[in-house]
Amino acid sequence: MNDEVRVGVYICHCGSNIAGTVDVADVARWAADLPNVVAAHDYKFMCSSLGQELIEKDIQEKGVNRVVVASCTPHLHEATFRNACARAGLNPYLFEMANIREQDSWVTTDRVEATKKAKALVAAAVSRVVYQQPLNSLFVPIDPNVLVVGGGVTGIQAALEIADSGQHVYLVEREPSLGGHMAQFDKTFPTLDCSACILTPKMFNVGNHKNITLLTWSEVEKVDGYIGNFTVTIRKRARYVDVSLCTGCGVCQEKCPKKVVDEVFEAGLGYRKAIYTPFPQAVPKYPVIDRGNCTFFLKGTCKACQKFCPTGAIAFEQQDELITVKVGNIILATGFDLFDARRISQYGYGRLANVFTSLEFERLSNAAGPTGGRVVLRDGVTVPKSVAIIHCVGSRDRNYNNYCSAICCMQSLKFAHLVKEKTGADTYEFYIDIRTPAKAYDEFYQRIIHEGVHFVRGKVAEVTDAARLQGEEGKLIIQVEDTLIGAQRRIPVDMVLLSSGLEPREDAKETSIKFGISCSADGWFIEKHPKLDPVATMTDGVFVAGACQGPKDIPASVAQGSAAAARVLSIIGQGEIEIEAATALVNEETCVGCKECISACPYTAIEFLADIDKAYVNEALCKGCGTCVGACLSKSIKLKHFTDDQLVAEMIGAMRTMKLFEMAEAEVV
Amino acid sequence: MFEPKIIGFLCNWCSYRGADTAGMARMKYPPNVKIVRVPCSGRISPELVLRTFWEGADGVMVLGCHIGDCHYSTGNHRTAKRMPVLKRLLEYTGIEPERLHVNWVSAAEGEKFATLIHDFTETIRELPPIAEVIK
Numbered sequence: 075m076n077d078e079v080r081v082g083v084y085i086c087h088c089g090s091n092i093a094g095t096v097d098v099a100d101v102a103r104w105a106a107d108l109p110n111v112v113a114a115h116d117y118k119f120m121c122s123s124l125g126q127e128l129i130e131k132d133i134q135e136k137g138v139n140r141v142v143v144a145s146c147t148p149h150l151h152e153a154t155f156r157n158a159c160a161r162a163g164l165n166p167y168l169f170e171m172a173n174i175r176e177q178d179s180w181v182t183t184d185r186v187e188a189t190k191k192a193k194a195l196v197a198a199a200v201s202r203v204v205y206q207q208p209l210n211s212l213f214v215p216i217d218p219n220v221l222v223v224g225g226g227v228t229g230i231q232a233a234l235e236i237a238d239s240g241q242h243v244y245l246v247e248r249e250p251s252l253g254g255h256m257a258q259f260d261k262t263f264p265t266l267d268c269s270a271c272i273l274t275p276k277m278f279n280v281g282n283h284k285n286i287t288l289l290t291w292s293e294v295e296k297v298d299g300y301i302g303n304f305t306v307t308i309r310k311r312a313r314y315v316d317v318s319l320c321t322g323c324g325v326c327q328e329k330c331p332k333k334v335v336d337e338v339f340e341a342g343l344g345y346r347k348a349i350y351t352p353f354p355q356a357v358p359k360y361p362v363i364d365r366g367n368c369t370f371f372l373k374g375t376c377k378a379c380q381k382f383c384p385t386g387a388i389a390f391e392q393q394d395e396l397i398t399v400k401v402g403n404i405i406l407a408t409g410f411d412l413f414d415a416r417r418i419s420q421y422g423y424g425r426l427a428n429v430f431t432s433l434e435f436e437r438l439s440n441a442a443g444p445t446g447g448r449v450v451l452r453d454g455v456t457v458p459k460s461v462a463i464i465h466c467v468g469s470r471d472r473n474y475n476n477y478c479s480a481i482c483c484m485q486s487l488k489f490a491h492l493v494k495e496k497t498g499a500d501t502y503e504f505y506i507d508i509r510t511p512a513k514a515y516d517e518f519y520q521r522i523i524h525e526g527v528h529f530v531r532g533k534v535a536e537v538t539d540a541a542r543l544q545g546e547e548g549k550l551i552i553q554v555e556d557t558l559i560g561a562q563r564r565i566p567v568d569m570v571l572l573s574s575g576l577e578p579r580e581d582a583k584e585t586s587i588k589f590g591i592s593c594s595a596d597g598w599f600i601e602k603h604p605k606l607d608p609v610a611t612m613t614d615g616v617f618v619a620g621a622c623q624g625p626k627d628i629p630a631s632v633a634q635g636s637a638a639a640a641r642v643l644s645i646i647g648q649g650e651i652e653i654e655a656a657t658a659l660v661n662e663e664t665c666v667g668c669k670e671c672i673s674a675c676p677y678t679a680i681e682f683l684a685d686i687d688k689a690y691v692n693e694a695l696c697k698g699c700g701t702c703v704g705a706c707l708s709k710s711i712k713l714k715h716f717t718d719d720q721l722v723a724e725m726i727g728a729m730r731t732m733k734l735f736e737m738a739e740a741e742v743v
Numbered sequence: 744m745f746e747p748k749i750i751g752f753l754c755n756w757c758s759y760r761g762a763d764t765a766g767m768a769r770m771k772y773p774p775n776v777k778i779v780r781v782p783c784s785g786r787i788s789p790e791l792v793l794r795t796f797w798e799g800a801d802g803v804m805v806l807g808c809h810i811g812d813c814h815y816s817t818g819n820h821r822t823a824k825r826m827p828v829l830k831r832l833l834e835y836t837g838i839e840p841e842r843l844h845v846n847w848v849s850a851a852e853g854e855k856f857a858t859l860i861h862d863f864t865e866t867i868r869e870l871p872p873i874a875e876v877i878k
Contacts, residue, residue, distance in 0.1 A: 147763045148780070173778070176766025181857070182774045191774040198777060587811055592757070595851045612756060612850070613814070656782070674785070676817040699815035700786030704825065709790075716782055722794055725750050728777035729798040732748040 079204050082113040082138035083196060084129060086120035086145035088175055095179035097189045101144070104193055108200050113138055120145050126158040133162035140203040144172035144196045150603075165208030167655065167715055172199040194731040201727025205720045209655035212693065216302040217402035218646045221246065223294055224407035226254020227628060228620030230276050231635030232405045232642075237285035239643055244399050245280060246308055247290045249338065251356035252277045254409055258339060258433060260440040260447075262628055263488040264518035270442065274355045281357040287399075291362050295396065297589055300697065301615030302402045302651050312392040314363035315349075319387035322359030326379035326388065327351070334367045341433040344444030349379050349388075353442065363388075403615045403642040406599065407635060408585060410576040410621040413468030413475070420536045421467065421572055427452040428550055429537060429570040432485055439492050449496045451569060458568035460500040461493045462552050464534050469575030469625075470506060477596055479575030480625040483509045486573045487519055490527040493571075502528045502565060504554055512629065530565070532557045537570050576625040589616050598624045609638040614651075617641055656715035657696040658703065662688045665710040671702035747801035747867040749776040751860075752791070754784045754819070757808035757849050764853030772860040775867075776804060783807070785818030789829045792843060796833075799874065802842045802867040804859070809847040819847070838877070839870055 083105040087093035098116040106114035113132045117125050120143055132138040141164065143155050148171040156166035172195040182188035218241050222233045225247030233243045251257070257277075259269035280286055289308055296307040315326075330347035339352040346352070348368040351361045369376035370390060380388040415423035415431050423429045428451050430438070441447035450457055463486045469479040483505065490501045508529075510516040523529065536553040542564070549566035556563050578597035579585065586593045591611040592600045599618040602610040609617050619634035620626060626634070645651060658679075660671075667687040672680045679695035680702060682688075691702075691711070700713035712718065753759040759780050765772070781787060784807025795803050805826055807819040822845065830840040844863050848856050 147759075147766070149760065149763060173763075176763045177778055178774070180766040180769050181772055183771050184774075187774045191777070194777050198779070590814065590816070592812065592850050600850060612760070674821055676813075676815045697815055699783035699818045700781065701783060701815065701818040701821050704785050704788045704821060706788075713782070713786060716786060718788075718791070721779060721781065721791060724779050725791075725795050725800075726798055728750065728779070729748060729795070729800060732777070733799055736746070736748070 079110045079140055080112040080136070080138050081108075081110045081140040081142060081200055081203060082129065082132045082136070083108070083111055083115070083142045083200060084120050084125070084144070085114070085116040085174075085192075085196070086125070086143065087116060087118045088145060088179075089119065092145070092175050092179040095182060095185055095188045096174060096192045097185065100189055101192045101196060105196050105200065108197060110140070110204055111200060112136055121151050121154055126154070129155065129158050130162035133159065133164050139164060139168060140206065141169045142172060142196065142199045142203050143169070144174045144192065144199065146175040147173050147177075167209040168203065168206050170199045170203040170206065172196050190735050194728045197731040198724045198727035202720050202724035205717070205723050206715070209714055211652040211655045213650045214302050214653055214694070215650045216646055216648065217304075217400050218242065219244065219399065219401045220642055220646075221294075221304070221306055221399065221401040221404045222407060223404065224254070224409055224620070224622070225249070225252035225280075225288075225290065226407060226409045226620065226631075227256045227273060227276070228409070228631040228635040229254070229405070229407035230280055231632045232407060232619055232639045233280055233286055234276065234283070235636050235639035236642060237283045241285065241643070241646055243286045244306075244308075244401065245286055245288050246292050246294055247288075248293045249352065250291050250313075250350070250362040251352050251358070252280060252288070252290065253353070253356070256628060257353060258341070258440075259436045260443075261488060261492065263484040264514050266488070266491070270355065277355070277357040288358060290358060294588065297404070300653070301645070304401050304404060304615065306399050306401060306404070308397050308399065310395040310397055312394050313360060314365070314388065314390055314392050315360050316387045316389045316392075317358070317360045319385045320360045321385055321387075322351075323384065325382050325384060327361060329378045329382040331376070331378055332367055332369050334364065340444055341431065341437050343434055343437050403617065403645055404589065405617045405619055405638045405642060406585070406589060406591075406622055407618075407620045407638075408579055408582070408622040410625070411579050413479075413574040413577050415467055415572045415574050417474065418467060421464065421534070421570070422537045422539075422550070423572055426537060426539055426550060426570070428458075428568060429572060432482075432489070432571065432573050435489055435571050439496065447496075449493060456568075457497050458493075458499050459497075460502075460567040461497070461569045461571065462502045462504060462550070462565065462567040463489050463571045463573060464537075464552075465503065465505040465573050466533070467572040467574045468577070475575060475577065475596065477625065478509065480509075481627045482573040482575060484515055484518070484627065486571075487522045489571055489573070490522050491525060494525055494527065499568070500528070502530055502552070502567065504530050504532060504534045504552065506531070506533055512627070530554060530556050530563070576621060579622065582622065589613070591616055591618070598622065609634055609641055615645070654698050656698040656713060657693045658691045658698065658700065658711050658713045660689045660691055661710045661712070662686070664708050665689055666708045668707055670705050670707055671711055674701045674705035676701060745868055745872060747775050747864060747872075748799060749802040749804065749864065749867060750795045750800045751776045751778045751804035751806060752781055752784070752787045753778050753804075754807045754814070755780055755782050756814035757812060757847070758784070758806035758856070760850035761806075761848035761852045761856040764850060765857045766853075768853050770853060770857040772857045773864045775864045776860050783813065783815050783818035784822040785815065787822065789825065789832070792829060796838060796842070796873060796877065801870070801873045802844065802863060804863060805843070805845045806848050806856075806859075809849055812849060838873075841866060842870065842873070
């Protein structure tokens with residue numbers, strides 16, 4: 075009795091998701107006749123508590139000792155059903171799943187064909203499960219330290235949440251200061267809070283938190299390990315300033331004779347020095363020397379900063395430092411790049427002086443910006459009398475990005491308000507659709523309408539300075555089809571603002587490879603589940619938050635920062651974590667010591683035992699990929715839970731069923 | 744019409760999720776391919792593919808992560824080296840090498856997955872059933 079294999083098969087309807095295309099009752103009846111099957115049911119929702127109880131009851135009452143659930147993808151509910159088995163006292167590795175939703179009912183049109191495919195997949199799983207063996211999971215301790223990558227508002231939020239709970243955070247930011255894009259903004263929609271006023275206190279808290287090691291002007295070079303036990307190598311670039319001596323007095327920046335156009339923080343509208351902090355409230359307060367522009371590094375003379383520094387903190391001899399930290403979890407909050415408006419040449423950015431990007435306008439409007447908050451044309455003095463704001467620049471456009479950048483409508487409405495308030499100019503919004511779905515957003519839109527902004531629905535064809543009609547001389551002319559009145563219009567204005575969309579960071583792909591996660595076709599990091607697990611990734615212990623996962627405004631980014639922190643804290647709270655028990659094992663009797671597996675292993679998890687001339691797998695390092703199994707010439711390594719007999723049995727289960735149907739059809743013909 | 748019987752060995756992290764993506768987008772493709780999930784395409788030994796042909800599969804698909812995207816960093820490098828050799832072996836034994844299709848499908852590439860299934864099923868349909876080749 076103990077050795078007898080007794081399989082229970084459960085076919086899920088998934089409401090009508092499966093049952094609408096697959097004859098589930100027929101599949102269950104058919105499965106009941108498969109070898110070793112002692113119970114076969116179909117049920118409305120197997121993942122519901124009643125569905126799971128069905129499994130538990132059969133294990134306890136009918137002696138079921140192998141379980142097959144045919145439902146959705148294992149990526150969704152494998153853990154659910156493994157847990158159900160475990161609750162009933164069955165080893166969770168004696169469970170197998172047949173994916174008859176994503177791989178069958180959702181992709182097959184014909185009901186008969188879909189039902190046949192479901193039968194083949196169920197037969198494959200039943201055939202496989204017979205060969206499955208109980209496995210015991212390994213538990214590894216969780217290193218409570220956390221790495222947060224990106225010091226924008228999302229990373230700041232995540233770091234503070236974790237640090238406040240008492241855990242240690244390494245916050246890595248590649249710019250000289252925390253703040254990210256939010257530090258550059260003037261006002262935030264829809265409340266029109268001053269961006270810096272709400273952000274800088276948080277930056278200050280990060281800089282002074284006893285549980286946060288802040289590493290600015292730094293980048294992650296390399297990540298090794300797995301959840302609970304990552305080893306991260308960080309390149310701390312030379313600041314050329316000894317932070318233990320620097321007081322942040324700013325004398326060096328005053329005395330530095332070299333002015334450089336600030337392409338990053340001031341969006342090219344203002345200047346900084348070769349030794350600089352991006353903005354006065356920068357955290358940390360220590361400046362960096364921009365080596366590529368510093369006269370000393372270029373010509374070997376100058377050293378003005380060193381001469382005037384009251385504490386002798388300038389350290390030209392500093393070198394980049396590689397530091398290694400151990401962390402248990404990682405949060406990526408690397409943010410976005412602004413769409414480069416030069417790519418849409420017909421809008422004239424970079425060619426027509428008075429076409430501005432959204433980020434340039436933020437700096438113009440910002441009281442701490444290059445014009446002290448005056449909204450003026452590129453000449454620096456003329457106040458515009460009319461302003462056009464163009465939506466969806468680089469978004470919702472098949473030539474650039476298909477997606478909606480989510481923030482541009484509200485950003486454009488905010489711009490209209492600021493333009494009106496500061497200049498009283500006639501203001502036009504050119505939009506495809508106005509999208510204001512979040513709390514208090516549509517009210518803001520209504521408010522802007524009542525402020526007298528003109529709304530023109532239509533995608534702008536061109537911005538040109540070629541005057542054709544009277545009143546167009548010296549102006550920028552917006553050529554647009556007004557789709558509400560069904561007419562072509564030419565609207566002359568003094569200033570054009572391009573509400574550029576958001577794009578993945580230029581190096582997002584590189585980052586994703588470094589951290590072992592995936593990017594979507596658009597280039598955004600992919601979350602584990604778009605609805606139910608929006609900040610986790612397929613790589614355990616690596617989380618994503620904020621705009622690196624997709625376009626997001628500040629409230630959504632902050633919410634994700636907190637969410638990622640909560641996920642990480644819940645893992646830390648567990649103390650240890652279960653890792654896959656499916657690791658490789660060498661059969662010492664047949665191993666010939668050829669070392670082929672050792673060169674195949676991506677993790678150097680296989681050692682060579684020279685005394686007995688055999689290979690040996692270190693289970694703690696093995697990730698269970700099975701590349702060694704594919705490489706082993708003497709078939710002496712097995713990957714637990716993906717053994718040859720299990721995979722062959724699964725394949726044979728599917729093949730024999732297909733052949734069965736083929737013969738049945740041949741007979742009919 | 745000849746309905747080919749095909750087995751697809753898909754890696755868990757990219758290709759299997761690519762198939763899930765195709766499903767979530769309700770892309771339609773022929774039902775001929777039955778998927779066997781493996782952790783990494785590097786797990787797929789040549790013997791497993793040969794055994795699948797021996798069991799009567801008219802075609803075998805091996806799908807993994809794109810090079811550089813592998814969840815196990817370099818597992819698929821082995822696949823990329825191993826499978827072309829296997830194809831030559833197939834040819835040597837008289838099995839048309841196009842019966843083995845090796846490709847890379849990311850988790851985002853549902854459309855690519857559906858197209859591959861569609862195209863491969865049609866390619867195999869053009870060939871005689873494997874039962875006429877392996878006797």
